[in-house]
Amino acid sequence: MPEQPRMTVVDDATPLGGSxxxxxxxxxxxxxxxRVTSGAPDSRMRSLASALGxxxxxxxxxxxxxxxxxxxxxxxxxxxxxxxxxLRAPIDVLARTFPASSPPDARPGExxxxxxELSELxxxxxxxxxxxxxxxLRWARSIAAPGNIGMPVPLAQRVVRRLVxxxxxxxxxxxxxxxxxxxxxxxxxxxxxxxxxARHEVAHPHAQGLADLLSAVGEAVTLDGxxxxxxxxxxxxxQLAICGALALENMGEISPxxxxxxxxxxxxxxxxxxxxxxxxxxxxxxxxIRLVPSSTARSAATKPGRRLPPAPEVEGFDRHRANRQxxxxxxxxxxxxxxxxxxxxxxxxxxLFDIGYGHWETRAVTGYFLLAGLPALADPxxxxxxxxxxxxxxxxxxxxxxxxxxxxxxxxxxxxxxxxLDSPDPVLRSAALQVLGASGHVLALDVVRAALTDPGTARxxxxxxxxxxxxxxxxxxxxxxxxxxxxxxxxxxxxxxxxIDV
Numbered sequence: 157m158p159e160q161p162r163m164t165v166v167d168d169a170t171p172l173g174g175s176x177x178x179x180x181x182x183x184x185x186x187x188x189x190x191r192v193t194s195g196a197p198d199s200r201m202r203s204l205a206s207a208l209g210x211x212x213x214x215x216x217x218x219x220x221x222x223x224x225x226x227x228x229x230x231x232x233x234x235x236x237x238x239x240x241x242x243l244r245a246p247i248d249v250l251a252r253t254f255p256a257s258s259p260p261d262a263r264p265g266e267x268x269x270x271x272x273e274l275s276e277l278x279x280x281x282x283x284x285x286x287x288x289x290x291x292x293l294r295w296a297r298s299i300a301a302p303g304n305i306g307m308p309v310p311l312a313q314r315v316v317r318r319l320v321x322x323x324x325x326x327x328x329x330x331x332x333x334x335x336x337x338x339x340x341x342x343x344x345x346x347x348x349x350x351x352x353x354a355r356h357e358v359a360h361p362h363a364q365g366l367a368d369l370l371s372a373v374g375e376a377v378t379l380d381g382x383x384x385x386x387x388x389x390x391x392x393x394x395q396l397a398i399c400g401a402l403a404l405e406n407m408g409e410i411s412p413x414x415x416x417x418x419x420x421x422x423x424x425x426x427x428x429x430x431x432x433x434x435x436x437x438x439x440x441x442x443x444x445i446r447l448v449p450s451s452t453a454r455s456a457a458t459k460p461g462r463r464l465p466p467a468p469e470v471e472g473f474d475r476h477r478a479n480r481q482x483x484x485x486x487x488x489x490x491x492x493x494x495x496x497x498x499x500x501x502x503x504x505x506x507x508l509f510d511i512g513y514g515h516w517e518t519r520a521v522t523g524y525f526l527l528a529g530l531p532a533l534a535d536p537x538x539x540x541x542x543x544x545x546x547x548x549x550x551x552x553x554x555x556x557x558x559x560x561x562x563x564x565x566x567x568x569x570x571x572x573x574x575x576x577l578d579s580p581d582p583v584l585r586s587a588a589l590q591v592l593g594a595s596g597h598v599l600a601l602d603v604v605r606a607a608l609t610d611p612g613t614a615r616x617x618x619x620x621x622x623x624x625x626x627x628x629x630x631x632x633x634x635x636x637x638x639x640x641x642x643x644x645x646x647x648x649x650x651x652x653x654x655x656i657d658v
Contacts, residue, residue, distance in 0.1 A: 163188070163192075163498075163499070164220060165500070165501075165502065166181055166184050166185040166188065166219070166220060166221060166503060167181060167185075167502040167503050167506065168181045168182055168503060168506050169181075171473065171474075172473040172474065172475070172482070172506075172509060172510075172514070173473030173514075174473075176254070176256065176257045177254060177257060177510075177519060178221070178257065179250060179251055179254050179257045179258040179259070180221040180222075180224065180257075180258070180259045181221045181503070182250060182503070182507075182526060183221070183224060183247050183250065183251065183259075184218060184219050184220055184221035184222075185219075185501075185503040186243070186246065186247060186526045186529060186530065187218055187219050187228075187229065187232060187243070187247075188219040189498065189501070189530050189533060190232055190236065190238065190243050190529060190530060191204060191219070191232065191236065192497075192498055193496060193497075193498060193530060193532035193533060194236040194237065194238065194532075195237075195532065196235070196236045196237060199236065201215050201216065201219075204232075204235060204236075207231075207235045208228070208231040208235060210228070210231075214228070215228070221259075223259075223262060224251070224258075224259040224260065224261050224262060225261070225262050225263050226244065226247075226248070226261045226262075226263055226264040226265050227263040227264070227265035228263070229243055229244045229247055230244055230265055238529075239288070239289075239290060239329045239330075239658075240288065240289075240290025240291075240293070240294070240333070241288075241289050241290040241292075241293040241294075241329065241330075241332070241333030241336070242289075242290075242329035242332075242333065242528075242529050243529045244293065244333075244336075245289070245293055245332040245333040245335070245336035245337075245525070245529075246332050246336075246522070246525035246526045246528060246529045247526075247529075248336055248340075249332060249335065249336050249339065249522055249525055250522045250525065250526065252339065252343070252375065252410065253406065253409055253410060253518050253522050254409065254410075254518075254522075255410055256412070256413070266298075267293070267294040267295075267297035267298050268294060268295070268297070268298040274295075274298055274299075277291065277294065277295050278295065278307070278311070278315065281295060281315045281318065281319075282311060282314055282315050282318075284318070286658075287322075288330060288333075288658045289326065289329060289330030289331065289332070289333025289334050289337075289658065290330075290333055292319055292322075292330075292333060292334050292337040293333045293334075293336055293337045293340075295315075295337065296336070296337035296338070296340040296341050297337075297340060299312070299341065299344065299346065300340040300341050300343065300344035300346070301344075302344075304344075304345070305345050307346070309349070312346055312349055313349050313352070313353070316338075316341060316346070316349045316350060316353050317353045317356070319334060319337060319338055319341075320338065320350075320353045320354065320357055320369055321357075321652055322334055322656055323335060323338060323365070323368055323369060323372075324357075324363075324364060324365025324366070324368070324369065324652070325365065325623065325652065325653060325654065325655055325656050326567075326655075326656050327566050327567020327568075327594050327595075327623075327655050327656070327657050328566060328567050328568070328657040328658070329528065329529070329658075330656060330657065330658050331528070331566045331567065332525045332528055332529075332566075335368055335371075335372060338350060338369070338372040339372045339375040342372050342373060342375045342376045343375055343376050347376050347378070348378075350372060350373060351373055351378070351380065351381055351384070354369050354370065354372075354373050355384065357369060358370075358388070358396065358399075360648065361641075361644060362641065362644035362645040362647065362648040363648060364615070364618065364619050364622065364645060364648065364649070365619070366395065366396070366399050367398065367399050367402055369399075370385070370388070370399035370400065370402055370403040371399075371402050371403060371406055371521070373385065373403050374402065374403030374404065374405070374406030374407045374410075375406060375410065376410075377407045377410065377411055377416060381403075381407075382404075382407065382419075382420065384400075385400040385403040385404050385407070386400065386404070386420065386423045386424075386427070387400070388400030388403075389401055389404065389423075389424070389427045389437070389440065389441060389444075390426075390427045390430060390431075390437070391437075394435070394436035394437065395615070397436055397437045397440055397441075398436060398440055400440075401440035401441070401443060401444055402517055404420065404424075404444055405443075405444060405447060405516075405517055405518060406518060408420075408444075408447060409516075409518045413449075414449075414452070417447070417448045417449060417452050418452050418456070421445070421448055421452065421453070421456050421458065422456070422457075422458040424441055424444050424445050424448070425445065425456075425458045425459065425460050425461075426458075427441045428441035428442055428445060428460050428464070429460060429461040429462070433462075433465075434465075438465060439465065442464040442465055442467075443467075443515075445460065445464060446464065446467060446515065447515075447516075467515065467552075468515070468550060468552040468553045468556060469550050469552075469553070470513050470514075470515070470553070481509070481512070481513045482505070482509055484544055485505045485506075485508040485509045485512060485513075486502075486505040488504075488505070488508055488537060488540045488541070488544075489501055489502065489504035489505035489508060490505075491536075491540070492504065492533060492536045492537050492540070495536055496532055496533055496536065498533075504533065504537070507523040507524075507526065507527060508523075508537065508541065510523045511523045511524050511541075511560055511564060512541065512544060512553075512557050512560070513553065513557075520560050521563065524560065524563060524564035524566075527564065528564070528566055531568075534564075534568075535568070538561065538564060538565055538568070538570055539570065539572060541557070541561060541564070542561060542570055542572045542573060543572070544557065545557045545558050545561060545584075554583075554584075555581075555583045555584075558576075558583060558584055558587035559583075559587065561573075561587065561591065562587050562590045562591050562594070565591055565594070565595070566594070567594045567595055567596070567623075567655060567657055568595060569595040569597070570591055570595070573587065573588040573591045573592065574588065574592070575588075576588035577589070577603060582610070582612030582613055585607070585610075585612070585613050585616070586612070586613050586615070586616035587616075589607055589613060589616040589617050589619070589620040590616050590619055590620060592620060592624075593619055593620025593621065593622070593623040593624045593626075594619075594620075594623045594624075594655060595624075596623070596624050596625075596655060596657075597624060598624050598626055598627070599620060599621065599624070599626065601628060604617060604620075604621060604626065604628055607620070608632065608638060608642050609638070614639065614641070614642050615645070617642075618632075618642055618645035618646055618649065619645075621646065621649070622645070622646065622648070622649025622654060623649075623654055623655045624654060624655065625653075625654030625655070629646050629649060629650050630650065632646040633646045633647045633650060
């Protein structure tokens with residue numbers, strides 16, 4: 157076991173079920189873990205400060221939640237040998253998602269410093285030449301800067317559409333970087349182009365990977381964006397209803413208190429009342445209604461016409477020993493912390509609880525984005541998390557955990573999910589297909605055929621063979637015995653390409 161370092165404990169002590177989180181502490185902890193788990197020859201604070209031309213005091217302040225410094229984050233990536241954007245993107249996503257509790261960035265830094273550099277990068281992105289998530293984030297940070305409105309709309313639209321298509325196929329460290337690039341553009345003067353590109357993609361009957369795209373749409377609250385997402389919430393296509401709900405939750409989180417939920421609650425209630433009991437549409441409309449502050453819900457004139465379905469039964473939002481779910485997260489955090497050599501890290505337990513059991517999608521996603529930037533911690537965490545999924549008795553929580561595990565892995569392998577392919581539960585079978593496909597695993601033909609012909613797993617199966625670039629794709633497109641939706645989705649993958657892992 158590696159020697160355990162002595163360090164100040166950084167934790168998010170806010171209530172597990174409270175109305176806010178400690179963003180500063182989460183950023184600080186992520187930066188510290190990035191340094192001490194980087195595997196760099198010398199990751200001591202003094203050595204890092206010397207390499208960055210700064211003081212140990214500044215690094216200490218950043219790693220204890222007293223300072224948010226974007227330029228320092230960029231420096232960590234460079235000196236510690238991390239891929240560009242792999243630390244900056246998760247931190248910036250977190251801060252923008254929870255603006256009310258986020259500290260200001262003291263030094264955002266400049267991603268691009270010259271016209272020539274921006275011109276070269278824009279031309280490369282427009283040409284279709286290979287690009288990394290870091291390239292996309294650097295470009296978006298420059299283009300999305302306030303007042304930067306010089307790019308012609310046709311050119312910007314072409315590049316944005318490429319980014320949208322790449323986000324659907326992105327995995328690894330390039331996934332949060334591409335998401336953050338699109339989110340920055342959505343919050344800029346070019347935000348209308350992101351909405352336009354999203355409408356274009358959703359209009360395609362066979363498009364896949366739409367959830368992240370709609371979440372990015374939800375990074376800005378505009379009248380046309382809100383109206384469209386409410387329309388999606390009422391869609392007959394379950395996947396579109398889910399995407400609309402994710403965008404609306406994001407909008408609610410980024411909006412000033414008391415400004416968003418009162419305006420959309422009547423539409424949420426109408427969407428719930430119009431949904432079929434037991435459907436995904438009902439589940440996600442009810443999820444949004446539960447997020448509405450109780451004071452707003454009590455004073456609203458519009459009430460649901462029937463009882464909301466029961467929420468997943470989390471055993472408690474406390475850190476007591478009697479809370480089985482919290483204790484499981486704490487045990488994993490302790491095991492992994494000592495295995496990796498960073499000692500007890502209560503913040504890791506908190507992030508795991510948010511990801512595994514919290515009702516908030518925004519907290520879960522930003523949590524696993526942070527862990528994505530810490531592969532030394534994340535790899536052993538997700539193997540243990542999968543075991544938690546297997547042992548969770550509540551079916552609704554188990555399904556939510558499996559869905560979030562796919563997002564958390566973001567293309568990383570997890571061999572244990574292979575067992576889910578034989579599960580009687582189509583949700584677990586679908587999750588296994590998605591995880592394996594996203595990791596580039598080429599599934600056996602008999603597994604592919606069975607999954608494609610099963611309505612409960614067909615969509616996940618087309619995602620799996622599409623992401624992995626499975627050689628069976630052309631045959632699927634031409635197979636008249638398969639459902640037209642399956643053939644169309646396979647054609648979408650053939651046209652767009654498979655997974656991008658940079």
